Amino acid sequence: MRIRKLLIIIVALLAAYGILVAVAELPPYGMADNPVHNHVSERYINKALDETGVTNMVTAIVLDYRAYDTMFETIVLFTAALAVVITLKVSKRKEKG
Amino acid sequence: MKTLLGKLVINYPYLFAVVLFIIGTIIVLTRDNLFKKLIGINIMESAIFIVFIAAGNIRGGAVPILDGGRADTVYINPLPSALMLTGIVVSVSVTAFALALIIRLYKSYGTTSARRIAEMRNEVLKHDSSHQS
Amino acid sequence: MRDFILKRVAVIILPLMSIYGFYVILHGHVSPGGSFAGGIIVGLSFITYSTVYGLERGKVKLPERILTLVESYGTLWYGIMGIVGILKGAPFLSNKLAGFNLGEPGSLTSGGLISLLGIGVGIRVASTIITLFYAMGEEES
Numbered sequence: 001m002r003i004r005k006l007l008i009i010i011v012a013l014l015a016a017y018g019i020l021v022a023v024a025e026l027p028p029y030g031m032a033d034n035p036v037h038n039h040v041s042e043r044y045i046n047k048a049l050d051e052t053g054v055t056n057m058v059t060a061i062v063l064d065y066r067a068y069d070t071m072f073e074t075i076v077l078f079t080a081a082l083a084v085v086i087t088l089k090v091s092k093r094k095e096k097g
Numbered sequence: 098m099k100t101l102l103g104k105l106v107i108n109y110p111y112l113f114a115v116v117l118f119i120i121g122t123i124i125v126l127t128r129d130n131l132f133k134k135l136i137g138i139n140i141m142e143s144a145i146f147i148v149f150i151a152a153g154n155i156r157g158g159a160v161p162i163l164d165g166g167r168a169d170t171v172y173i174n175p176l177p178s179a180l181m182l183t184g185i186v187v188s189v190s191v192t193a194f195a196l197a198l199i200i201r202l203y204k205s206y207g208t209t210s211a212r213r214i215a216e217m218r219n220e221v222l223k224h225d226s227s228h229q230s
Numbered sequence: 231m232r233d234f235i236l237k238r239v240a241v242i243i244l245p246l247m248s249i250y251g252f253y254v255i256l257h258g259h260v261s262p263g264g265s266f267a268g269g270i271i272v273g274l275s276f277i278t279y280s281t282v283y284g285l286e287r288g289k290v291k292l293p294e295r296i297l298t299l300v301e302s303y304g305t306l307w308y309g310i311m312g313i314v315g316i317l318k319g320a321p322f323l324s325n326k327l328a329g330f331n332l333g334e335p336g337s338l339t340s341g342g343l344i345s346l347l348g349i350g351v352g353i354r355v356a357s358t359i360i361t362l363f364y365a366m367g368e369e370e371s
Contacts (some may be wrong), residue, residue, distance in 0.1 A: 005127045012126075016119045023115060024101055029108035030156035032171065037155075041174045049163055052325060053332035054259035054341045057161040057172070061179040062264065063344045067323045070347075071308050073183050074354060078305050080190035081358045084197040088365045162262065163335075182266060193362050200366065 110151035117144035131199050131209045135192065142188045146181050153177040233282075240282045247275040255352035259341045265348040269355030276356075277363050285367055294364065297357050304354035311346060 027034045044061060052060045062070055105112050117140060124137030153174035159166075161175040199209065206214050254268035280288030312323040320327035323343075330342030339345075 008126050009123060012119055012123050016115060019115050019118075020105065020112070021101070023108075023111045024104040026108060026111060029110060029151070030154055032155050032158075034152075036152055036177075037174050041176050044176065045161070045172055049335055052341065052344065053335055054344055055163045055335050056259050056262065056264075057163070057175040058179050058262070059259050059264050059344065059348070061175060062182060063347050064325050066179070067312075067347070069183060070351065071312075071323070073186055074305055074308060074351060076190060077186060077355065077358050078301065080193055081301065081361050083194055084362055085365050087194075087197045087201055088368070160262070165336075182264075186266065196366065 110147060114144045114147040114151075117141075117147070129210050129212055131202070131211055134211070135195050135199070138195075139188070139192060142184075146184060149177045149181050236282050240278060244275055244279060247278070248272060251275060251356075255349060256338070256345075258348045258352075259344055260336065260338070265351040266355055269352035270359060272352070273356035273359035276360055280363065280367070285364075289364070292360070297361055297364075300353060300357045301361065304350055304357065307350040308347065311343060311350070 027036075044065065045057065048057050048060045049055065052064045054060050054064075121137045121139075121141035121144065124140065125134050128134060128137070153176065155171060155173045158171045158173040161172045202214065203209055206217055208214065251268050251271035251274075254263040254271060255265055258264045258268065276288070276292065279291075315324040315328040316322055318328050320329075325341075325343045326332065328343075332342050333340040
């Protein structure tokens, strides 16, 4: 068991070196001309007050521009609660006989 | 090697995220208790959130809430933060369902050690196959 | 001794926790926060009450029928609010094209459809986390 754990740690460190070589090629952190800031965010920042009327940009994106995703998000939460209740209630009734 | 370390120190949030991810992977693969494996999965998900949310930052930028200031303030990018809200909810759902499954396994087998559960299942399968033939 | 101290401290902290949770939900479009974080704070205040005083007294205060009703109709609330847009000739879940009153920016009644959707999502997340706690907190007696 000791040999196996040592082999796992060595393989994980080799994989970490590979990932670090790839992460070093990313654009520098915090510059204003990264490819992340494209025309989509510019439109959301410039026109959020005219088209929605709220001052919090993150809420305007989550609940107005992309309201479909939030609707399916609530369905995912509902499904998780349903699955937990079904798994635990059935086992309790089977135990009581 | 020296330029590799120099480039990594400039974008340090990604370095922290890779360290957390490797720690989470080692915990999942080497620990024997089922609860500890679940905590390892949670640590790996936190590392992914750090990468995406830190990619949208601008040095010297302001918080993305309009408050009637000057007309040329630089706001940070609000889009990655809004997209990661969905990911956090998915992480909570997976953790809750995995905990319910672990409770069910404990009531059936009487232990929370992954190796002993595998041994018990091997005995049951061998007993069944030798009983039928 | 541990039960005694926890009960005296919980009496003071729990109302402040609930008021703070409702403040974060209602001011979701003016200050940072939003509906998901506010909903979890409101749910956590009730879970603290159940942990300190026992699970049976918590179930007397908030029975499981009410939780089932709130959770099911909270998910329907989102779809019903979206159909209002279809009745006026605009796309599903639209805010300005459906003629909602936007108000003046920065006040509590701005946004039209956004504040109504936010309250629905907040109450739903609170009831989901309380349901998860009730299902897993059963002890074998």
